[in-house]
Structure formats: structure tokens, C-alpha cells
Amino acid sequence: MKKVYMDHASATPVRKEVIDAMMPYFGEKFGNPSTIYDIGSEIKKDIDEQREKVATLIGAEGKEIIFTSSGAEANNLAIKGVAVAKQKKGDHIIISAIEHHSVLNSARYLERTGFEVTFLPVDEYGLVSPARLAKAIRPETILVSIMHANNEIGTIQPISDLSAICREKEIVFHTDAVATVGNIPVDVNDLGVDLLTISGVSLGAPKGIGALYFRKNTRLMPLIHGGIQERGRRGGTENVPGIIGFGKASELAMEELPENMNHVRKLRDRLISGVSERIEQVKLTGHPEKRLPGHASFCVQAIEGEAMLIMLNVKGIYANTGSACASKALKTSPVLVAIGLSADLAQGSAVFTMNRTNSIEDIDYILTELELSVKKLRSLSPIWREKAAA
Amino acid sequence: MKKVYMDHASATPVRKEVIDAMMPYFGEKFGNPSTIYDIGSEIKKDIDEQREKVATLIGAEGKEIIFTSSGAEANNLAIKGVAVAKQKKGDHIIISAIEHHSVLNSARYLERTGFEVTFLPVDEYGLVSPARLAKAIRPETILVSIMHANNEIGTIQPISDLSAICREKEIVFHTDAVATVGNIPVDVNDLGVDLLTISGVSLGAPKGIGALYFRKNTRLMPLIHGGIQERGRRGGTENVPGIIGFGKASELAMEELPENMNHVRKLRDRLISGVSERIEQVKLTGHPEKRLPGHASFCVQAIEGEAMLIMLNVKGIYANTGSACASKALKTSPVLVAIGLSADLAQGSAVFTMNRTNSIEDIDYILTELELSVKKLRSLSPIWREKAAA
Numbered sequence: 203m204k205k206v207y208m209d210h211a212s213a214t215p216v217r218k219e220v221i222d223a224m225m226p227y228f229g230e231k232f233g234n235p236s237t238i239y240d241i242g243s244e245i246k247k248d249i250d251e252q253r254e255k256v257a258t259l260i261g262a263e264g265k266e267i268i269f270t271s272s273g274a275e276a277n278n279l280a281i282k283g284v285a286v287a288k289q290k291k292g293d294h295i296i297i298s299a300i301e302h303h304s305v306l307n308s309a310r311y312l313e314r315t316g317f318e319v320t321f322l323p324v325d326e327y328g329l330v331s332p333a334r335l336a337k338a339i340r341p342e343t344i345l346v347s348i349m350h351a352n353n354e355i356g357t358i359q360p361i362s363d364l365s366a367i368c369r370e371k372e373i374v375f376h377t378d379a380v381a382t383v384g385n386i387p388v389d390v391n392d393l394g395v396d397l398l399t400i401s402g403v404s405l406g407a408p409k410g411i412g413a414l415y416f417r418k419n420t421r422l423m424p425l426i427h428g429g430i431q432e433r434g435r436r437g438g439t440e441n442v443p444g445i446i447g448f449g450k451a452s453e454l455a456m457e458e459l460p461e462n463m464n465h466v467r468k469l470r471d472r473l474i475s476g477v478s479e480r481i482e483q484v485k486l487t488g489h490p491e492k493r494l495p496g497h498a499s500f501c502v503q504a505i506e507g508e509a510m511l512i513m514l515n516v517k518g519i520y521a522n523t524g525s526a527c528a529s530k531a532l533k534t535s536p537v538l539v540a541i542g543l544s545a546d547l548a549q550g551s552a553v554f555t556m557n558r559t560n561s562i563e564d565i566d567y568i569l570t571e572l573e574l575s576v577k578k579l580r581s582l583s584p585i586w587r588e589k590a591a592a
Numbered sequence: 593m594k595k596v597y598m599d600h601a602s603a604t605p606v607r608k609e610v611i612d613a614m615m616p617y618f619g620e621k622f623g624n625p626s627t628i629y630d631i632g633s634e635i636k637k638d639i640d641e642q643r644e645k646v647a648t649l650i651g652a653e654g655k656e657i658i659f660t661s662s663g664a665e666a667n668n669l670a671i672k673g674v675a676v677a678k679q680k681k682g683d684h685i686i687i688s689a690i691e692h693h694s695v696l697n698s699a700r701y702l703e704r705t706g707f708e709v710t711f712l713p714v715d716e717y718g719l720v721s722p723a724r725l726a727k728a729i730r731p732e733t734i735l736v737s738i739m740h741a742n743n744e745i746g747t748i749q750p751i752s753d754l755s756a757i758c759r760e761k762e763i764v765f766h767t768d769a770v771a772t773v774g775n776i777p778v779d780v781n782d783l784g785v786d787l788l789t790i791s792g793v794s795l796g797a798p799k800g801i802g803a804l805y806f807r808k809n810t811r812l813m814p815l816i817h818g819g820i821q822e823r824g825r826r827g828g829t830e831n832v833p834g835i836i837g838f839g840k841a842s843e844l845a846m847e848e849l850p851e852n853m854n855h856v857r858k859l860r861d862r863l864i865s866g867v868s869e870r871i872e873q874v875k876l877t878g879h880p881e882k883r884l885p886g887h888a889s890f891c892v893q894a895i896e897g898e899a900m901l902i903m904l905n906v907k908g909i910y911a912n913t914g915s916a917c918a919s920k921a922l923k924t925s926p927v928l929v930a931i932g933l934s935a936d937l938a939q940g941s942a943v944f945t946m947n948r949t950n951s952i953e954d955i956d957y958i959l960t961e962l963e964l965s966v967k968k969l970r971s972l973s974p975i976w977r978e979k980a981a982a
Contacts, residue, residue, distance in 0.1 A: 238898060239910045
């Protein structure tokens with residue numbers, strides 16, 4: 203049976219080049235980088251080399267990179283680390299209503315400890331308006347966090363416009379760029395951000411590695427207190443193989459970015475136009491142009507998304523309903539509610555995220571199977587049959 | 593040249609069986625465990641299997657294990673997670689004076705946020721006295737954290753005596769067992785602890801994985817807020833290959849524990865007696881009997897420890913001065929100060945941690961080279977020459 207994996211935003215196979223780069227660091231190069239003898243201290247240089255590679259991918263300097271265990275940890279470090287470090291200056295934080303759970307729940311935690319949090323609404327495409335951000339800012343605002351692109355609807359935010367407003371008022375600006383780094387060009391100076399979250403997983407590095415970019419002089423309380431690792435900013439023995447893999451994956455992403463973008467954009471456009479031609483009453487979610495090149499997301503009327511994805515799964519197609527981290531108990535996606543969809547329509551969500559390994563044939567296979575699945579599910583739906591009869 | 597690696601407490605090569613177990617999870621089994629389709633959701637079962645293996649090694653149940661990125665993260669989660677969750681009940685915490693940096697600096701951080709912390713002194717062997725702990729407890733004490741064994745001096749604490757005092761008063765008891773799990777039998781029920789920290793590194797699992805055992809009903813605020821992973825207790829995509837490796841390493845540790853203990857105890861005893869026979873004015877640090885079976889630590893009078901270790905390094909011997917995480921700027925180890933050593937003597941610290949791969953020949957090689965190094969360094973030491981002349 204044909205297999206088409208299109209959930210690269212949730213996980214992607216570790217690339218062979220990355221595995222090859224990592225392998226020596228499990229066995230022969232196993233030393234602890236904090237030790238003074240050669241087989242330990244040599245690893246420290248190797249780590250710093252990867253730091254440079256990750257930094258290069260986002261236009262930063264090596265010393266502005268803190269390695270973490272995931273994008274989620276980097277988001278927690280950014281939100282809680284800045285809030286605690288700047289608490290004396292103010293107690294107000296602004297995030298968008300469609301942030302990843304690791305930002306959202308960090309902000310909610312801070313709310314319970316005495317901070318005030320404003321959750322900025324988004325428009326029907328998921329965009330945050332700079333004017334609305336400007337209005338939400340108060341004298342006691344210390345931190346704004348708005349994600350670069352949303353993993354569920356693919357919309358890319360006007361980060362440089364948003365950060366400019368904050369820079370002027372000396373408010374720290376963080377962006378969760380897990381969905382963009384490696385998929386579109388990302389430059390911390392063009393974006394004008396103080397902090398930026400990256401995850402290894404979406405680049406083809408192994409699970410268990412991420413990073414936080416922090417601009418020089420950004421004050422940050424560690425999330426994991428400990429020893430001298432990461433220059434005192436993150437305790438615990440470094441995940442050396444993960445860091446090596448992350449560096450290699452960043453290098454590959456940098457080299458291949460223009461070609462990969464071009465490739466997935468063609469696939470995405472074919473999927474979006476194919477779906478709208480072949481399936482009636484389906485809504486593209488997110489912005490039609492300001493979206494990730496390899497991201498197509500839909501809500502299909504009168505369909506239960508999970509049932510649709512399980513039917514596709516049976517046909518060897520792997521797609522998502524939204525965020526892999528969302529609670530399974532949570533019936534309606536907060537992101538889809540935030541862009542104004544009815545709970546009914548939001549139920550029929552399907553998200554396809556593609557990468558360089560996908561092909562035109564993959565898209566055509568999805569179109570055929572998706573059309574069949576929707577037909578079958580709708581034939582079983584009382585709501586749909588009523589409508590058809592009317 | 594002969595190579596003798598004896599810093600297994602800082603890092604140890606990932607075992608071949610562990611690498612073999614992990615490998616499929618980089619490539620073919622790459623799915624995100626939180627997804628609904630088969631290639632993702634199947635991984636969740638694999639993770640829970642490893643959870644059982646890690647739990648078995650410490651006499652716990654799988655659902656009492658939270659996977660983290662390191663022992664340091666688990667220590668931070670235990671200390672800060674309990675303190676914040678129980679803040680309404682009280683604001684006093686007790687730790688020993690010789691805890692790992694991740695416990696020590698978490699407690700110091702809490703001190704700055706309004707908690708009171710008592711740092712319990714230790715005796716000349718590094719032991720915490722149950723009577724002293726009982727005296728330090730106040731009505732507002734919510735948490736006690738005392739490490740199972742110290743990585744720098746090898747002393748094993750009387751945890752069950754200490755925890756019994758806390759249990760009676762309904763105070764949460766945490767132990768950092770990074771130095772013991774896999775090296776001596778560890779059972780959370782025998783120890784009577786509510787929380788226990790494990791690290792993968794010391795078991796031959798890869799860097800980047802650890803775990804916190806938490807007894808049912810122990811309230812804990814997450815350190816990394818996020819999605820549904822680890823049943824809401826730790827956000828971020830699971831480090832699947834790391835978890836698989838950790839499970840395999842736990843399984844092997846369980847099988848081999850009695851044999852390995854026996855083996856390293858013989859090596860340790862040969863090293864300790866050889867050093868005391870061949871080198872004058874050297875002090876065994878830590879307890880002579882209540883110590884880790886594979887741990888030998890000394891302070892050599894009139895010697896600069898780093899110089900000694902670098903000389904050994906040249907001869908292919910890898911040992912440590914103390915904790916790999918200690919600041920290189922820190923001239924005197926707080927642990928050695930806590931057991932009452934003079935700053936002078938504490939300078940000459942050397943720590944050897946052995947495992948099943950070490951041999952009698954390794955010990956004899958160390959004894960020869962250590963004796964030579966000490967002689968050479970002392971011949972250059974004005975203090976030593978004065979003494980010899982006197």
C-alpha cells in the first residue's frame with residue numbers, strides 16, 4: 203500500500219546525514235563536556251560549533267543560543283524566564299490567543315502567581331493586528347510573545363511590525379518560531395525579536411533537542427537551575443548527540459531552504475486547489491497567501507475530523523487534526539475558535555504539513571482518498587443528509 | 593598507550609545494546625506519540641513499556657515515572673514543583689549542604705522568591721544526622737531533599753531513617769539518586785521517599801534523558817508547561833529514542849546489578865588500599881564503608897588536583913576532581929569544605945568512578961601513574977619541600 207506521511211510539523215524522520223553525524227557521540231566521543239581531560243573538554247568545542255550552525259540559520263551569533271530539550275522548554279524559558287527576571291519593572295504580559303500550549307500554559311501559570319496576561323485576539327485568518335497590540339500595551343508591560351507561524355492554520359504573523367512597537371517601548375519581544383525555522387527564511391534582526399524559539403524535530407534533528415535564541419543583554423532567569431552548562435543559563439549535562447544532530451540538521455536546512463520552499467509550495471498549492479475543486483463546503487483555514495509554504499489546512503463541513511483522519515490512516519495517509527500536543531479531551535481547537543469558526547465546522551479539521559520528501563503523486567493520492575472519505579462520512583451524517591434533502 | 597577511563601559518574605559510553613534499541617526510533621519509528629494515527633500512537637505504548645522498565649529498577653510503578661531531559665531537570669521539577677504546589681501549607685525547605693548544584697541552586701532560587709531554606713550540615717564523612725534533621729523541622733516545613741549518595745565523596749546517606757522522620761510529619765521527602773540507581777539496589781518503598789531523581793547518563797543511556805519518580809498523590813507543579821505529554825506533568829514532544837535507550841539501560845542494570853557491584857567493589861578496595869600504601873599524606877574522602885561500591889575519592893596533601901589530573905590524562909587516565917558541573921572558577925569544593933577539610937587539602941582532590949568495563953589491571957596502572965604524578969608534583973611544591981626538610 204502507498205504511504206503518504208504529511209504530518210511533518212508533528213514529527214519527521216531523522217535524516218541519514220544527521221544520524222551519521224550523531225553516531226560517534228554515543229560511543230567513542232562520549233565524554234562529559236564539563237570535564238578538564240581531553241576526551242571531555244574536546245566535546246565542548248564540538249558543541250560550540252553546532253551553536254554557530256544553529257545561529258547561522260537564524261542570522262544570530264553562537265553565543266546567543268541556549269540549547270534546550272525541546273521547543274516547549276525554550277518557550278517556557280522565554281516566558282517564565284523573562285517574567286521573573288523583569289518582575290520588578292512590571293507585571294503585564296501580552297500573548298496572542300493562538301499560541302502553542304507551552305506559551306499559553308506558561309502565561310496561565312504566571313497569571314496564577316500574580317502576573318496579568320492579555321490574550322490578543324486574531325482576525326479570521328489568524329493574524330494579530332499591530333494596532334491592536336499597540337493598544338494593549340500598558341506602562342507595566344514587560345513581555346510580548348507572538349508566534350511566527352501557527353502550526354494549525356499555517357498563518358505567518360507580521361512579526362517585524364509587531365516587534366517594532368515593542369522595541370520602541372523597551373518591551374521584550376519573543377516569538378515561537380518552531381513552525382518557521384527551516385521552512386522559510388528566518389532572521390532575528392529582520393524580525394527584530396529579542397527571543398526566538400526553535401525546535402530540532404521540525405528540522406529533521408532527533409526529538410529531545412531545541413534552542414532559545416536570546417539577544418545579548420536580555421535578562422533571563424534559568425528554568426533549569428544547575429551548574430555551569432550553557433554559561434549558567436541551563437543546568438544538566440548537555441544532550442551532546444542531540445546537539446550534534448541539531449547542528450547538522452540546521453546546516454542542511456540552510457543549504458536546501460530555497461529549493462525545498464519552492465518544492466513544497468507547489469505541492470501545497472496543488473492540494474489547496476484540488477480540495478476546493480473536488481470537495482464542496484470546505485474551508486481553507488489560515489491566510490491564503492501569508493502562510494507556510496508546506497502547510498495546507500481545512501475544515502470540512504459536517505465531518506468529524508478524527509474519523510476522517512482514521513479513514514485516511516487506513517489508506518496509508520498520515521495527517522493531523524491540529525496540534526499534536528492538544529488535549530484529546532478538548533473537542534474544539536482554541537485556534538479554530540479564535541479565527542471565528544463555529545464549533546461544528548471546527549470539528550472537521552485536517553492539517554497537512556509536507557516536506558522535501560513528498561511528491562505530486564502524494565498530493566494526487568490524498569485528493570482521491572480525501573474525496574472518498576468525505577463522501578463516505580457525509581453519507582453517514584444525518585446533518586448532511588438533511589441538508590442534501592432540503 | 594593504555595587508556596583507563598574512571599569518570600563513569602560524569603559520563604559513560606552508551607552501551608551497544610542501548611544504541612541498537614534506540615536506532616529504529618530515529619528513522620522508521622519516528623512518529624509523534626500524541627498523534628491519533630497508528631505510526632504515532634503505537635510509539636506511546638513503546639514509551640509506557642520503558643516507563644515500566646525504569647520503574648522496576650527502583651521498585652515503583654510505571655505511572656509514577658515522569659521522563660525528563662536530565663537528572664538536573666528532575667531535581668528542579670522536584671524542588672520547585674513541590675515548593676510551588678505546597679506554598680500555601682508552608683514556606684520552609686530543608687536540603688543538605690552537599691547537594692548537587694541542581695538541587696542547591698533550585699533551593700537558592702526559591703530563597704530569593706520568599707522561601708526559607710535550611711542547609712543541613714554533614715559530619716566528617718558527609719553523613720546527614722537524622723537527629724539533626726528532626727531538630728531542623730518546623731511546622732512550616734514542606735519539603736526535605738537529601739541525596740542518596742554524593743558524587744564527589746561516594747557517601748551513602750541513611751535515607752530510610754531520614755524519610756521516616758518526614759513521613760510522620762507529612763513532609764514531602766525527595767532524594768537525588770543519580771549516583772546510586774544502577775550502582776546499588778534502590779527501592780522507593782524501602783527508602784520511604786516521595787520523589788526520587790534518576791539520570792540516564794550514569795546507566796549507559798544517552799545524554800538528554802532522566803526521570804523523576806513521584807509517589808501517587810504527590811502534588812507537583814510542572815516545570816515545563818505544555819500539552820498532554822507525561823499526563824500533563826511535562827510538556828514537549830517526548831524524547832522517544834532517549835526514552836527507549838533509558839528503558840533498555842534500566843533493564844540491563846537490573847540484570848547485572850549484583851555482579852557489577854561485586855566487580856567494582858573489588859576494584860575500589862584495591863584502589864583505596866593501594867593508594868594508602870603507596871602515597872603518604874593522602875586522605876580517603878567520604879565514608880570508608882557506607883560508600884558507593886565503584887567510587888574511590890581522595891585528597892592528596894600539597895597537590896593541586898587539576899595538575900594531577902592533567903598529568904594522569906597525559907598517561908591515558910581519566911578521573912575527576914569532583915562534580916563535572918562545578919564552576920571552574922570555584923577553587924574549593926563546597927562538599928569538601930562541608931566535611932571539614934582545609935582549603936589546602938581540598939585542592940588535592942581526585943575522584944575515580946568505575947564500572948563493569950574496568951579491570952584489576954586498570955587499577956594497578958592508576959596506582960603506578962598516580963604515585964609517579966604525586967612524586968613529581970610534590971618535588972615541585974615549595975610547601976612539600978619545606979616539610980620534607982623539616
